């Protein structure tokens with residue numbers, strides 16, 4: 001019986017490791033967004049009125065470089081992919097490495113913070 005319980009616990013721990021996005025904390029992500037991103041980007045109500053960067057309302061599922069009201073660098077417009085929660089988190093680790101030549105100047109060092117910000121952005125829908 002004891003082995004069964006510890007095997008189940010080990011499986012649970014593995015599952016937690018395998019899916020970090022499930023553990024991501026969107027409300028912590030919003031707090032980070034307000035302090036680190038809102039100066040340049042708009043997302044949810046009251047996050048900041050940043051106009052230097054594209055709007056991030058509904059960015060998950062949107063084409064990279066897809067805010068029609070923003071003049072992106074050519075590399076962003078040429079990128080045909082759509083953002084996912086995972087690719088956003090990866091981008092934030094080092095935007096220049098992910099899409100060389102783009103103009104997004106901020107890096108987010110901690111993996112948990114990147115996951116939280118991406119989880120938050122997934123909750124912000126595009127304006128109808």
Ligand code: HEC
Pocket residue numbers: 033036037038039040041052053054055056059063064065066067071072073076088091092101102103104105106107108117
């Ligand atoms: C100093 C201003 C500035 C700050 C601060 C900033 N960004 Fe950006 N960001 C930009 C600019 C400018 C672009 C457009 C880059 C381009 O056209 O090459 C951009 C692009 C992006 C994109 C791509 C959007 C799209 O439509 O494809 C994402 C996602 C993004 N930023 C997320 C963030 C997050 C999350 C933060 C906070 C951790 C942040 N940015 C902080 C200026 C900023």
